[in-house]
Amino acid sequence: MKRSVLYILLFLGNLLGMNIVFKKLNSKKIRVIMYHGVSGKKLPEYYWLILNSDSFRWQMKHLKDNYNCGDASVVLDNEPSQSINRVLITFDDGLKNNYDVVWKILAEFSLPAVCFVIPCLSKENKQNWSTEFFDILVNSKTNKLNLNQFGLEDIALPANKKERAVILGELGTRLKSMNHEVVENILNFIRTNYLDSDFKPLFELMSSSQILELSLSNEFQIASHSSYHKVLSNLSREKQKEDIALSLRNLNDLGIPFLPLFAYPNGMYNNDTIEVLKEFGFKAALIIEDRHFTSADNKFEIPRVEIGSNISRLEFMARLSGYFYFLKKIQATLTFSKKN
Ligand SMILES: [Zn+2]
Structure with missing residues (x-):
């Protein structure tokens, strides 16, 4: 369903009381x-x-x-x-x-x-790896990610942040299937090589x-x-x-x-x-x-x-x-x- 069609159905449905009906049904x-x-x-x-x-x-x-x-x-x-x-x-x-x-x-x-x-x-005082690598790389000035030593091919990172985020999302899915020690090593490598000096983390954890x-x-x-x-x-x-x-x-x-x-x-x-x-x-x-x-x-x-x-x-x-x-x-x- 196209988002515009979904929006119209949600809008009209709400006007016609569908949320009240379904709330009762559920x-x-x-x-x-x-x-x-x-x-x-x-x-x-x-x-x-x-x-x-x-x-x-x-x-x-x-x-x-x-x-x-x-x-x-x-x-x-x-x-x-x-x-x-x-x-x-x-x-x-x-x-x-x-x-x-x-x-x-x-x-x-x-x-x-x-x-x-x-x-x-x-x-x-660390962060969740699956949001930290994204946060660092989406903000990094680099346009290429070289993770060859971990058996991954070079990954081009477009300047357009939206496109970049999609590519990093795909990388995240791949990392989830990998051994955690390797993931930790990749994360350390990313911190050492791609972390910009003015980086401010958004996914800091509570103490x-x-x-x-x-x-x-x-x-x-x-x-x-x-x-x-x-x-x-x-x-x-x-x-x-x-x-x-x-x-x-x-x-x-x-x-x-x-x-x-x-x-x-x-x-x-x-x-x-x-x-x-x-x-x-x-x-x-x-x-x-x-x-x-x-x-x-x-x-x-x-x-x-x-x-x-x-x-x-x-x-x-x-x-x-x-x-x-x-x-x-x-x-x-x-x-x-x-x-x-
Ligand atoms: Zn979680």
Whole structure:
């Protein structure tokens, strides 16, 4: 569906009350939404993981006025069939802006959220590799990336930042399939060779003491997002176990209370991950999938709707009500019948 057609359908649908109808039809489903960060500044669109604070505030008001937002018990203690229009707000990675910007806005609306942190990276004052390499390279003055020593071909980086971001997105997908030690080496190489002197990181993580402060607030509950944001499904079961155990030990050592809830780094996991989480007493885990959580879903594969700065107000409203997914279903049916 062309974006313009989608926009018209969302616009007209909203006028005709479709969001009200679909909200009622989907009242027994739980909406788990996933954010990364919010900034007071307007950022270029390729930083779509970070919303502008005005958009975020508008979304929080929409949730407060129309939905039943709760803390982690929404997914830990409830079944979708028992709840009415429940929403759980989540943040991944524990970015510093969660402390500086998000917290105040959540407090303004008395809305709770779960923040999935990466304790070892926060403690070591490092960043999540999958956003750090992007942030460095999208801003670097270089026009060619030479990663030959890691078995990769030369990558041309266009001056146009939008095009550059697409190429870096593709590189990120490739890095996710690689061994984490190699990824670490690549990241070190990028830091040494391509980091501009005036670079200001946008994906800084909170410090351990800031996480502790958030955990004691009325707005945030803390949960693990692994130790180092490695792609867990690339690791052996033993290594996954070590990684998750280390994240919990770190939270414990810092006196940070945490939930028996997990968010898979990069949304990637396998059966071993689920089994290890169960061994550690976790009760549920969240994936990234653009739909609502229903009673047919496994609690270790709870879908989350990812919200970035690329989602318009109309899309946000329609994703929450479920009208958006109805349109997508119609589109899929039309495409299918066209093909056959
Ligand atoms: Zn993450």
